[in-house]
Amino acid sequence: MAGGGFATEFPASDYGGSLTTSVIVTCFMAASGGLIFGYDIGISGGVTTMESFLRSFFPSVLKKMAEAKQDDEYCMYDSQALTAFTSSLYVAGLAASLAAGRLTKAVGRQAIMLLGGALFFTGATVNASAANVEMLILGRILLGFGVGFTNQAAPVYLAEVSPARWRGAFTTGFQFFIGVGVVAANLTNYGAARLRSWGWRLSLGLAAAPACVFILGALLIPDTPSSLLHRGMPVDTARAALRRLRGSSADVDAELNDIARAAEDARRNEEGAFARMVLGRRYRPQLAMAVAIPLFQQLTGVTVVAFFAPVLFRTVGFGSDGALVGAVILGCVNLASILVSAFTVDRLGRRKLFIVGGAQMIICQVLQCYTTATGTLVAVAWIMGAKIGADGEAAMPKGYAAAVLVLMCAFSAGFGLSWGPLSWIIPGEIFPVEVRSAGQAISVAVNLGCTFVQTQLFLAMLCRFKFATFTYFAAWVALMTAFVAAFLPETKGVPLESMGSVWERHWYWARFIADDNRADDSKVNINIH
Template sequence: MPAGGFVTQGGKEYPGKLTPYVLVTCIVGSMGGLIFGYDIGISGGVTSMPDFLSSFFPSVYEKQTADKSTNQYCKFDSATLTLFTSSLYLAALLASLVASTVTRKFGRKLSMLFGGVLFCAGAIINALAQNVAMLIVGRILLGFGIGFANQSVPLYLSEMAPYKYRGSLNIGFQLSITIGILIANVLNYFFAKIHDWGWRLSLGGAMVPAIIIGIGSLILPDTPNSLIERGKRDEAITKLRRVRGVDDVEEEFNDLVAASEASKKVEHPWRNLLEKKYRPHLTMAIMIPFFQQLTGINVIMFYAPVLFKTIGFKDDNSLMSAVITGGVNVLATLVSIYGVDKWGRRFLFLEGGVQMFICQIAVAICIGVKFGVSGNVTNLPQWYAIVVVLFICIYVSAFAWSWGPLGWLVPSEIFPLEIRSAAQSINVSVNMFFTFVIAQIFLTMLCHLKFGLFLFFAFFVLVMSVFIYLFLPETKGVPIEEMSIVWKNHWFWGKYIPDEDLPHAGANLEMGKTKNGLGGTKSVY
């Protein structure tokens, strides 16, 4: 038995099935990921378009065109240019903190609606931008929209889905992100051919996913958890029966009510996050999004066209390479949807970590051999560029079926109701903060670290894989309200969880516990 691992099917099994109603609801809800994905994909393509650069960042444009022998690593290095991309994520960080209160008091749907409206406003301002200030204001509004959507959508999906299918349905959010990235890359490829104003179409196109999530939030039903949390119990049990597709939902309903009653006794969920019994949850809420950003994926997704131009591709070729990696991203996410509830979270985390580590080392070697430290290479053989793109695609596929979807799924399913909104805000805030940091400093890091930048990210992939191996238990097939048993049975976290916090305290804990050889226990029921 691996460190921190155990096999569990949960303390109990609630009756229920995957109904068409739930499937359609989760598909519509997961569309909230489109706005995040579209923005990730659109930013890098727009910042590589000559017309956009000449209008707003002339110094970067001149650096590209004046001297073809310039250091390839540094040709896009501009703090103002990276601020265009990164400002969004700082705004998303701030919005996610406000979104916690909205999500808790008024429901998940209202947070989604706010996200769509704010994102749409930002898209309009960006499309009409006349100066850098307008661009930044638009990006900030986009960030507010993403902060609300990323805070509410994963929670909505985890609460709506039957626990046996929670992983697959929740990953619909990540699938929407990858589809948004792919659509943005394809549009960038074609809009780049429209000189002078093609970039406006790319930025303004963000209105479409914003309208989709806005309309979706109006037609989606509330989750039973959210209805109970707001005192609407009769409506909640009716909704739970429809969601589960069976009438026998009293046991699950009573557990949800009990969890809600416990959550209402918590007057300060933010302060309570610091209590000893929430140490495992707080650790994961911080470390998983921290490590997710230090995989280096946003280096690829934000700046894919910029990166490909840096390693020798022409304008059209760099945008097409971004389309290819976006397609790989979508297809590999489907692998995760298939396997997450079959193979488990830990397996995908660890396999993806190994694959990403190998690919980052390979890319570093390929770029290092050709460009060296000086970076003064003007021509890259086509076959060599294809090899680099191939390794990047294998790397993207690993992220897309591991750290991409699981970075949102696992935090959203492990938090008890009483701290759920606050803890999810921590998760989103940490994610957005380090997304901001990476987006802001990447081009400067590339300029100074050269090919060593990929070794930098490879080191963190190794560290985070060890972290998952040791400290993340398997949560596959465990009902959300039974999740405390998972932590109690873990070799390290068990000491932080008091027995009285366990559901059905005595029986479930003793049922089938065995030593795992690491000073902890594993559950075999």
């Protein structure tokens, strides 16, 4: 790194071979795990606006909605029972992601993805047939287990099978499928809302569909060469898996040699991986990013905005159908921005997208029709404060409600360009193989834990802080953009087995890396020929 600056300069090296149909299909199947998480994010907020659902399980919320017409529109959905329904998934997901970190070392990433899909399918069937709140919560817990296992395994799987030069694009596929799941859920809610008595059962039950897609995909793909060698499988098995991914004419021995060397390191050092990663200095840079990035992702506020989008749009004056349409529009904008990220992340790099996305979330260039997210959040807060007021007693005119939708779409676009996909890419690629499962488990646990806290607090915050809720999220966007600019090294095009050198050359993180790391690495030479 020249001059000790913020960026690191490495050649975008890989091991040759073409972009094969096999690697594209394999990554497509693995990335489809994002469908189940995205569908749940989109479906729950819409279901909680359906009167038949509220009448069956949360009648107190219906009563509060009626009173809000004369009282406070900010508080109409502030219900502890309703919050418990939405947030229970994330507690289960947190526990499952930590368990998956250990299980992956024994059974591999493919098996963990299959288990996640099966648990999500079971949770969907329980929710669709729920007769009381207890069954709803049980279904949510099973869904959470499925999400936790899937979110732990799929991004790492994508990072391990993707060629280095296209790793960012393929791993972005996971966030893309999250976006597809959100849009599919919002469209489902829009149609199901017309089935007055049992539409909510259809919405919740159709969560089984993305689970089936993911289970089928996971059955058709092999485990990663890294996972196979890490679990002591024959080298020929790993070579066959790698050649299938890279093409039959590719010389895979150089890449396989590096993978085998890393796997041997992992077997020697995997005992106590969690403890060493948390307590030791060697993995401090990766651990800091694995915690900070998912934490900051949630503090953008986008997850709760997506989760509660129909609730939010009803709060600002949309009708029930209009709120669901607004959520669909928001999801489509997010999906389009993720596609832009996928095509640029391996050209521009991770840091640039973080900073550009953050700037888009800070600067509001209204005259150039380039409204952006922190500016957007402040503008949303201003509009809601001016037109609903601090007391929430005034109805917002339709024109201002539409302005909130436009501004939130601009906010969602900034997120889809940066913090959405990159929050899955970075943690999945920065850890050495001996702690990769543990590191991803911690990252997913932080993500789901923060989502749990956000879903627990958002409706209460909206009720108590009114429009100032959005200025709270705006301040965090500015802070996290500065953090990334200062402390995140560039990782585009760097092979996973060479990722340690990124941290050794960084102006700040180099102090945490032991001086003899490179010497130790050079001593290990596994002959796989």
